[in-house]
Amino acid sequence: MQIPLYQLDAFTTRRLSxxxxxxxxxxxxxxxxxxxxxxxENNLSETAFLVRHGDVYRLRWFTPAVEVPLCGHATLASAAVVMERLERGRDAVTFHTASGALKVARTAAGYRMDFPARHAVQVEIPVGLVQALGVEPVEVHADPFNYVVLLDSAQRVRELAPDIAAFMALDRSGVVITAVGDAPYDFTSRYFAPRKGVPEDPVTGGAHCGLAPFWAARLGKHEFRAWQASRRGGEIVCRPAGDRVELEGSCVFYLEGCVML
Structure with missing residues (x-):
């Protein structure tokens, strides 16, 4: 059996980022x-499995360790595969997923995704979090999936060297670290999810489903230019809208081939 395989770099306009x-x-x-x-075997943050079903597609995502209910960058990459390889010239596609119907539309600069919002509430600092971070948070918020940790500067986010293994003891699958961004970015972030087999994710759409409403409440804006400050780095435009969030970004093809099983 031969399975077509595409590898793309998402939330960037440059390969190898x-x-x-x-x-x-x-x-x-x-x-x-x-x-x-x-x-x-692919050993990437996520592998997306795509099945055509009439005019729509079914989509599932797996990290190297587990299946996940939502993945932004692999959805972005899947949309590019549909619109640039499978159905050239198509301007929009809907994916049926564990998180419901996810619509992706072509834009002048890339693709716009319509995702469910994640609303976090402020909580007491969980036991072990400060030790894992190595710094004192300004605030800690939580949604059903992640802790959202507010730090005092983008520089602090960039320089953070946490004990990633210590995050395994927390009762959330991921930890989002964020602060007000340096120009031209409204906010910056990093994302750690060792419980999902992803020590640090380079650029995370799902985390921005929570970051967009989180920062809307603080900055009073409805569109954000965000930077995820991993080693590879990536940029996302976010627009919160009630129970939904629009995430916009670009991606580039890196590899095309087939898997032989």
Whole structure:
């Protein structure tokens, strides 16, 4: 069996930056154990498995360790595969996923995704978090998936060298670190998810589903230019709208081939 495979760098306009994602086109989903093994073999933050179903597509995402309910950069990459390779000239596509219908439309600069918002509430600092971070947070918020940790500067976010293994003891699958951004960015962030097999994710759409409403409440804006300050780095435009968030970004093709099973 040969499975078409595409690898793209998402939330960037330059190869070898942003967040790499694998996109694999299937006639139908494979056994979960096999898809998980393929994702582990690809060894990227996420592998997207894409199945065409009429005019729409079904989409699932796997890290090297687990299946996840939402993934922004691999959705962006999947949209590029559909619109640039499978159906050239198509301007929009809907993916049916564990997080509902996700719509992606072409824009002048890339692609705009319509995702569910994640609203976090302020909580007491969890036991062990300060020790894991190595710094004292300004505030800590939580949604069902992540802790959102506010620091006092973008420089502090960039320089942070946490004990990533210590995040494994927390009761959330990921930790988002954020602060007001340096110009031209409204805010900056980093994302750590070792419980999902991703020690630090280069650029994370799902985290920005929470960061967009988080910063809207603080900055009084409805459009943000955001920078994720991983080693590779990447840029996302965010527009919160109630229970939804628009995330906009670009991606570039890096590799095209096939997997032989």
């Amino acid at each position: 942003g967040n790499p994602a694998a996109v694999m086109l299937l006639d139908d989903f494979l056994d979960d154990t096999l898809m998980q093994a393929i994702a582990a």
